[in-house]
Amino acid sequence: MKTTLIIGAGVTGLSTAYHLARLGAGRIIVLEQGPIGNGSSSRAAGITTGLLWSETGVRARKIATKWFRHLSGELPGYTYHNEHGCLNLFSPELWPNREKLLPLYDRLDTPYQILSSKQIKARWPQLNPPDEFLGLHDPLGGYSEPADYLPALAARARELGVEIREQVTVRELQREGDRIAGVCTDTEIIPADTVVAASYAWMVPLLATAGLAIPAKTFVHQRFVSSPLPEAVVLPPVNSDPYLGYIRPAAGNRLLLGIETPNLPDVKVPVMDYRMESLKESWDLVAPAVERFGGILPEIGRLKWETAKVGLLSFSMDGEPIIGPMPGVEGLFLGCCFHSGGFSYNPAVGCFLAEYVCQASPSIDLSAFLPSRFSAVDTADYLATSITQSQSFKRRL
Numbered sequence: 001m002k003t004t005l006i007i008g009a010g011v012t013g014l015s016t017a018y019h020l021a022r023l024g025a026g027r028i029i030v031l032e033q034g035p036i037g038n039g040s041s042s043r044a045a046g047i048t049t050g051l052l053w054s055e056t057g058v059r060a061r062k063i064a065t066k067w068f069r070h071l072s073g074e075l076p077g078y079t080y081h082n083e084h085g086c087l088n089l090f091s092p093e094l095w096p097n098r099e100k101l102l103p104l105y106d107r108l109d110t111p112y113q114i115l116s117s118k119q120i121k122a123r124w125p126q127l128n129p130p131d132e133f134l135g136l137h138d139p140l141g142g143y144s145e146p147a148d149y150l151p152a153l154a155a156r157a158r159e160l161g162v163e164i165r166e167q168v169t170v171r172e173l174q175r176e177g178d179r180i181a182g183v184c185t186d187t188e189i190i191p192a193d194t195v196v197a198a199s200y201a202w203m204v205p206l207l208a209t210a211g212l213a214i215p216a217k218t219f220v221h222q223r224f225v226s227s228p229l230p231e232a233v234v235l236p237p238v239n240s241d242p243y244l245g246y247i248r249p250a251a252g253n254r255l256l257l258g259i260e261t262p263n264l265p266d267v268k269v270p271v272m273d274y275r276m277e278s279l280k281e282s283w284d285l286v287a288p289a290v291e292r293f294g295g296i297l298p299e300i301g302r303l304k305w306e307t308a309k310v311g312l313l314s315f316s317m318d319g320e321p322i323i324g325p326m327p328g329v330e331g332l333f334l335g336c337c338f339h340s341g342g343f344s345y346n347p348a349v350g351c352f353l354a355e356y357v358c359q360a361s362p363s364i365d366l367s368a369f370l371p372s373r374f375s376a377v378d379t380a381d382y383l384a385t386s387i388t389q390s391q392s393f394k395r396r397l
């Protein structure tokens with residue numbers, strides 16, 4: 001029986017395991033150095049929209065939102081909150097760039113609606129955007145609570161026969177010439193026919209163990225959750241580039257606030273033993289963000305902020321995800337660098353990686369996302385630099 005090892009039990013690794021099991025891929029083992037969701041997945045805001053900037057991204061997200069809706073029915077305890085879609089909000093200065101993408105959405109038959117400030121207020125009375133703002137509403141978008149999604153997906157994968165081994169760190173990728181042979185952990189060598197690396201922020205040190213590299217950088221990102229409101233907030237998740245962040249309803253009548261920090265430098269993850277717990281939240285970001293968001297949700301100024309989660313976002317050199325076979329090592333596949341949208345991508349990425357493993361090619365053309373698009377020289381140069389997130393690619397969701 002063929003064995004596939006998946007490194008990482010975040011949303012990408014778990015989703016890959018789930019799809020591999022559905023395709024009857026043989027023995028599937030997920031190796032996770034911490035508990036399930038140890039990396040960025042448990043820290044995510046979980047917002048999803050299909051209205052991206054590239055053809056491949058839009059096609060992939062269409063598949064992702066279809067799967068979120070399906071999983072909402074299949075996974076006990078998980079709900080895809082698609083009740084109000086997802087609202088992307090633009091100031092007059094930022095709108096023209098987005099407007100250019102509308103022909104792409106039309107051509108790919110991706111639904112959207114342009115809403116004036118007045119229409120937004122009429123639909124969600126708690127929102128009060130400035131008169132000159134426009135909303136791009138995505139009816140297929142929404143959000144997931146990571147705390148519901150991760151255990152539900154892991155439980156389903158286990159039901160389908162996947163072995164998930166927590167607290168097991170992969171120390172080395174094992175190669176036999178130009179083929180992957182398995183992995184080495186602290187206690188054993190595990191042979192495998194195929195290895196899927198879903199190690200996200202840890203991808204650079206993991207690949208280095210086999211003499212491989214991709215041009216990836218990681219940046220700190222954080223989000224905060226309020227104390228309960230007297231009544232539920234009735235609104236879609238709102239991505240607001242003009243306000244450098246986003247808000248969404250959260251479990252228990254709370255509000256979640258995510259804050260962009262474009263001027264922070266990249267964080268080097270040099271070793272597998274790096275822990276995201278070493279990142280400290282910056283509570284001083286909250287007051288200015290609350291002030292900005294007061295412009296669309298006046299109520300936000302009255303809230304207390306209870307919890308913070310801080311994690312890492314991973315960006316590739318051209319800002320697009322890296323998904324597919326690693327050149328030069330047959331049987332090794334990567335799924336990473338999802339900018340700030342890896343949660344949103346995950347059900348589709350898992351599906352594509354499983355298709356690569358089982359069928360050699362995915363159901364959509366992923367050439368724009370292949371690891372092979374970067375040269376070794378560009379990769380080495382990029383890894384040697386230190387940049388801020390704003391000098392990397394501006395990619396929200």
Ligand SMILES: Cc1cc2nc3c(=O)[nH]c(=O)nc-3n(C[C@H](O)[C@H](O)[C@H](O)COP(=O)(O)OP(=O)(O)OC[C@H]3O[C@@H](n4cnc5c(N)ncnc54)[C@H](O)[C@@H]3O)c2cc1C
Nearest residue numbers: 008010011012033039040041045047170311341342343344
């Ligand atoms: C604050 C915050 C808010 C966000 N909000 C959103 C959002 O609203 N929408 C959205 O789409 N995305 C969002 N993101 C991004 C999203 O969280 C990530 O893109 C996504 O979770 C990546 O999933 P992953 O499974 O690839 O990586 P991870 O969840 O990081 O999983 C990688 C796993 O691999 C394990 N691992 C690594 N190396 C090894 C090894 N050598 N051996 C064994 N295990 C290993 C790690 O422990 C980890 O659990 C947000 C991120 C943050 C930090």
